[in-house]
Each structure stands twice: as C-alpha cells, then as structure tokens.
Amino acid sequence: MSFQQTFRRFTFALALSASAIALAPTAVLAQGGTLIWGMPAETDTLDPHATGGWSTYQVTYQIFEGLVKEDLTKADVPTPELIPGLAKSWTISPDGLQYTFTLREGVKFHDGTPFDAEAVKFNFERFWDESSPNFYKKAKAFVIAYTKWIKSVEVVDPMTVRVTLKAPNYQWLRQGLQSYGQPLMVSPAAVKQYGNEGIVAHPIGTGPFKFVERDQGVKTVIERNDDYWGNKAKLDKVIFRPLQDPATRINALENGEIHMITTPPWDEIERLKGEGFVVTTNKNVPYINFIHLNFKNPALKDIRVRKAINMAIDREGIANEIYRGTGRAEYGMLSPGTDAYDPNFKSFTYDPEGAKKLLAEAGVKDLKLVFEIPQYGTGEIVETWIQRDLKKVGIDVELRKYEWVTYLGKWAGGMPEDVAMNEIGWGMSTPSWIDIVSRCDSAPPGGINSGYYCNPEVDKLLDQAILERDPVKAKEIYQKANRIIMDDAAFVPLVDDLQPIITSAKVKGFVNPPEDWYDLSIVSVE
Amino acid sequence: MGSFIARRLLSIVPVIFGVSVVIFLLVQLTPGDSATALLGPQATEEAKQELRQALGLDRPLPVQYGAWLKRTLSGDFGTSIATQIPVTDLVLPRFVNTLILTSSALLLAMIIGYSIGLFAALRAHSAFDRSTMSLSLLAGSAPEFWLGLMLVLLFAIKLKWLPVSGMEDMAGDGGLLDLLKHLILPAVTAALGPAAIITRIVRASLIDTLRRPHVRVARAKGIKRASLLRRHVILNALPSITTITGLQLGYLMGGTLLTEVVFAWPGLGSLLYDSITARDIPVLQATTLLIAFTFVIANIVVDVINAMLDPRLREA
Helix, strand or coil, rough: CCCHHHHHHHHHHHHHHHHHHHHHHHHHCCCHHHHHEEECCCCCCCCCCCCCCHHHHHHHHHCCCCCCCCCCCCCCCCCCCCEEEEEEEECCCCCCEEEEEEEECCCECCCCCCCCHHHHHHHHHHHHHCCCCCCHHHHHHHHHHCCEEEEEEEEEECCCCEEEECCCCCCHHHHHHCCCCCCCCCCHHHHHHHHHHHHHHCCCCCCEEEEEECCCCCCECCCEEECCCCCCCCEEEEEEEECHHHHHHHHHHHHHCCCCCCCHHHHHHHHHHHHCEECCCCCCCCEEEEEEEECCCCHHCCCCHHHHHHHHHHHHHHHHHCCCCCCCCCCCCCCCCCCCCCCCCCCCCHHHHHHHHHHHCCCCCCCCEEEEEEECCCCCHHHHHHHHHEEEEEEEEEEEEEEEHHHHHHHHHHCCCCEEEEEEEEECCCCCCHHHHCCHHHHHCCCCCCCCCCCCHHHHHHHHHHHCCCCHHHHHHHHHHHHHHCCCEEEEEEEEEECCCCEECEECCCCCCCCCCHHHHHHHEE | HHHHHHHHHHCCCHHHHHHHHHHHHHHHHHHCCCHHHHHHHHHCEEEEEEEEHHHCCCCCCCHHHHHHHHHHHCCCCCCCCCCCHHHHHHHHHHHHHHHHHHHHHHHHHHHHHHHHHHHHCCCCCHHHHHHHHHHHHHHHHCHHHHHHHHHHHHHHHHHCCCCCCCCCCCCCCCCCHHHHHHHHHHHHHHHHHHHHHHHHHHHHHHHHHHHCCCHHHHHHCCCCCHHCCCCCCHHHHHHHHHHHHHHHHHHHHCCCHHHHHHHHHCHHHHHHHHHHCCCCCHHHHHHHHHHHHHHHHHHHHHHHHHHHHHHHHHHH
C-alpha cells in the first residue's frame, strides 16, 4: 500500500471512530426521551402561589410538591388517592382542628437547600400570614379558598409542622390540591434571592422535574431531577409548547412535531385513532358542564319552567353525537372524580312531551329566554343543540356570545334579571365543590353561584358534610343535598367531559387519571 | 431635504401619544379585566379586589395612565401582569421574530409583485397579463388563515417537506437552515396578499407611465427599450409603487397576527392576541406602541424616498 492510501484509510478510520464517539453519549443520554406537549394555552406564571389555571398547573405540578399529594398514576379509581408528599405522614386531631404533618427527611430543593419545617413555615407565611414580612400580597387572591380556614401554623420541631384550623373541615386537604393557589413548597432561598416577582424566572421546588428555561409563547422546558427523593422520572426532558389554534395542534401532532395534545376537536378523534394515535379518556375526570338557571329571572321563578328545561334537553344525544363518546350525560350537580360521586344518580329524563305539559300547566306561552355563552374555539355546537331542543318544546332561546374574559366577568358577577341562563364547565376532586356552586352565601359578589340559587336545607346539609370525617357518611350527606338541588331543578347538568387525550404511539406509560393534570414522571418516549 | 425629514420625524410624537391614550382607554372600557382573567372560576368579588389592589389596578384611570406614561418615558415598560416577566424581555424578542417574518414576506411580495407587475405591464392585455391578474385577485381575496392551513396541509402533512409550526425544531439545535425551513410557509402565506396588491399597483403605475407624452416622444426618438425603461419610465412610476410597498410593510406588521397564530410563530401578532385575551395592559400598551411606531417610521421612510425621487414632493 502506498503512503497516500494508508493515510487515507487512517483518516477515514479516525473520522469513523470520532463520529462513533460523538454519537455514543447521545445514545446513552436519551433513555426516557423528550416529551413535547402541545398545549391549548400558554401557562401564565410559574409561581404556584400566584396562579390558577389548569394549563399552568399541568406544568407546575411537575416542578413543585405539597405536603400531601394525589396519586395520579392510577386511572381506574373513582377519585385519586391522597398519598404522602413532602409529609411522610400526618394526623388529624379528634376535633378536626389540628393537622400535624411529619416531614420527609433528606429532601432538597432543586437549588440544593434543605426542605424542613422552617421552609414549610416560610411558604405558609408567604401566602397566608399577612403579618409576616414574607407575605406576598398577590398570592392572597389565589389561595383564599384554602387559607381562610387557617388559624395558626407552628413549627413543632425541625421535621414537624402543625396547622390549626378555625373550624373543622374534612375536605380541607383536598381543597389544597386544586389548581388555584395550592400550598406547594417553593424554595425560601430562591424567594429571598430573586424576590417575590423574580421567582417566576427561577421556579425552584422539590419535584421530579426541574425548570430549565421559558421562552414565553414558544416553549417551557423542564428536565429530570436526578436527586429526586421518590421514584425518579423516566423522561429526560419535557417541552410544553403553546399552540392556540386547534388545527395547528392536530397538524403538529400528525407531523410528529409534538407527542401529545389535550382537548382535541371531537370530530378529529376517530380519524387520529385510525392513524395509530392513542386516545385515552377517564370516566371520573372532575369536569362537569352545566347551566346556571337564574332565580332572579321572572320566568324561571316557576319551578315548572325550570323542570321543563331540564326535561327538554337530550343529554345522551349531546354525549353521543357531539362528544362522540368522550362525554357522559350528567344528571346531578356533584363533581365526578370525588368519593361522593354516584354515576348511577338520575334526575330528569329526556321527555319533551312532559316538558310541554309542564309549561302548559305553568301557563307559559311563547317563552323567550336569553342564554349567555362564552366563545369557544370549537364553535358553539352544544349551545345550538340546546337551543334546538328548547325550541321543540316552545321556548325561544337567544344565544348571546361573549369573548372569554368578558364572559367570565359577567358569569362571576351574577346574571341580571333579563338573562335566564349561562353555562360553565369545571369541577374538583373534592365534593365540597358543590358548596362553591350552590350555597346561599356563594351568590355574587361573594361567590360565583351565578343564578342566585338559595335553599337553606342544602346549606345545612353541606355544613354537616364538611364536618363528617368518614367519607362514606359524607357521601350520603352530599347525595342528599344533590337530590334536593335537582328536585329544585336549580341547575341543568349537561355532560361530564371525559378529557380525551391523544398521544403518539411513541409515548409509553401515560396515565389519564381522574384529575385535570397529569404525573409525567411515569412517562417515557421512544 | 433636511427640514423635510425633521418635520416628518416630529409627527411621530403626537401619533404615538394618541395611540397610547386610545389603547389604554379601549382596554379599560372592555368588560373583564386582568384580575378576572387570572382568577378564572375563582373570580369572586373579594378575590378580584385583593388582586386588583396588589396589582395597582384599583387606582383612578388618569393616575394609572400617568404612572404608566412616567415609567415609559424613563424607559421602563413595566412587567406583564399575566406572566410577571418584564415587558421589554417579552416584547423585544417577539419584535425581532415578527421583523424576520414580515421582512421576508415583504421581500417575497416585492420580488413577485415587481417582476410580474413589470412583465404584465409590458405585455398589457395579453394572455399572461389576464391570467396573472386573475390569480392576483384570488390571492388577494383569499383569507390568510385559510391560505396558511391549505399550505400546511399540502407541504407539511401530505408531502412532509416542511414543518407545521414554530420557528425552530423543538427537539433539535436550531441553526439558520432550521429557521429558513420554518420560515418558508408562514412567509409565503403572509406575502400572498401584499404580493397581489403590489402586482396590481406596479402594473397600473407602469401602464400609466408608459402612456405619458414624454415616453411617446422618447420612443419616437428611437431610444432603445431597456434604456427607455430605465431612464424614462421606472423612475416616474416609482412614487406610487414605493408608497404602496411602504403601506404593505405597515399592514404586515399589524396584520401578521393570523399567520402567527396558525403557524405558532412567536411574534408580536400572537403576543398581541395573548395579551388581549389576558387583558395584560402593560404588554398591550408596549406592543401596540411598537407596531404604531414601526408603521409611522415605515411611512416616513417611504415619504423620504419619494421626496428623493421627485423633488416636487419636498415642499409637502
């Protein structure tokens, strides 16, 4: 062989081995892969004490943890089980007023600082204790539902914290696990270093993932926390991509640019299934779509009219033909996904003839009702169906559409007399959600009982339910309240959303739990 | 020439000031505020009041506007209410992204418009002319949203040549080639409307100039076609062409919102869309001001170019 040939072979071999070496580490690193999730909305702020929406909690849930957690790794349960989080155990005093949390040892925040009772105290001061220099005013508006119960917080010893409530409330722990203002633990060192506002750029928690970067409008990136105290995440990274337009989300999924979407347009689900994508739903997601009936509206003051509206709407039709099986007809006002929910509860069946009779009895003719609705990306299909159903029994419904935030303002402010109905869809994994929706003192402006429904019987039962330590007995009480509410025909429950989520076939281990957010530490991507 | 430019630049001040007042008032008059947007279903009156106090939204309107103006004049554009990110950190990168998109779209529109318009004018009433004019009518009237989605369906989903969305490959490392691949479909989508308009104006302006007496005289004198075009036709036709091109830049700056939403292009348009939905006043103010400012500057540049081309315009 000539010198040139040898030289060429040598350099070729060198190049080959260099590229092999360059490729090898990447092969080793990519064990769990990177999950790219196309979200319908941008997260707002990454400070868990000063935010609320589901889209944001779906991100912060991976980074932060609270003393108590919900087990989101199981799909086929009526409600997610309450499991130890940063507290390895807790006791509730017999009078229900004192919660003593024994903290987990050896846990560190992502910045290396220790998690202990002082850190817990700091966090409570930040969102609850107005007399403390650590108090963050903005947080108060978000956590108020949880903190209004707290009387005092004390450090018993470096690994024990006691929270004393003003009155017993056996739903309190669950109430702290909903997306609005949760008592998640933020690193006190980070707050001290970056300030209350600056923490959004440095969201430091204790969770299975830690924050990498946020490019607002483009992506939020988190990566595996290799020092996590519990089961380490499989994924290397998760990238959250806001893609507002539903068509763009579907296209990006089909093109392989993202691996996962939530809230797909209903008519795309079959097609995507056919193309090999995986569709999961969960029949216990706490998400109920319902109509508030306005008790201040002259026509709706008559219970026969309210009952007629309930009987005139074909819920099964909506669930089958519009939701295409990703919704379930709902007949009661308890949120699914709780230990008080009963899937067999029935109230009004679809009976247009019966509705017409009731309206005739009530002496109602040519009734015109105003129905305020928010503008959806998917179009107002359900509302138009309802309009058609009511027309069949002789009620003329005028749909008034408003942009989302405008609508929220109107809904939260309470309906004026001339409006008969509005609608909303949400829920919680605590049955005390019904308090927020139906109590007398939940009427606006104090609350969001938009139709001003008020029945002292119901309030009495709900007062009792919260004092009931045994979930089985509590369920009985909540169901009694549910029955009265439906006997009063106070609302029109429509359809439970089963939260269809579409993932690419490359995504393994994803669980669609009975909640509106997900544990991504059990997921991997091929 | 100098005083002409100076007079034009001075006109920026009242325009920008006027825009800021109008936007501020419009947001205040729109029902629902950022406290409602942030609190969602938890938006009880009590919670909203707490949040408004914490954010300073409960002060009287003139006080709020005055505080905003004072801060802005000293260069501090405030913090986004929704994300708590400083407004300049939010807006500037998006501005750059929109500039990339709009300048590419404008460049494309100019290339298409000038070349086709020129050829159509020189072959007026021919088959080429008639077919390109019909095509430009279609392109100009088609909704941007629909055009974008159709292009995505063909080039990204069916042919898999180009990506569906975004400015960069999420899982990859970026780079110029990656950016260019992501730029093609949105730039073409944004360019089609302006291209149609520019084509028509170029054609009309050239045809009009070609008919003028001085051109006929030049032809009669026997001046060759290339020289004729260069020295007697194009320069005279330019003012209306540059004006319309400048207007297209302004239109693109404000109008790429739909393209940006369809392609998830992180520009000013989609930021505007998000901040309107969230009633994020500081971001809204900064974004609209920036768009207004760019529009005004673009038009001043066009006026200056026209004045340079045609001394008769310098008195204006």
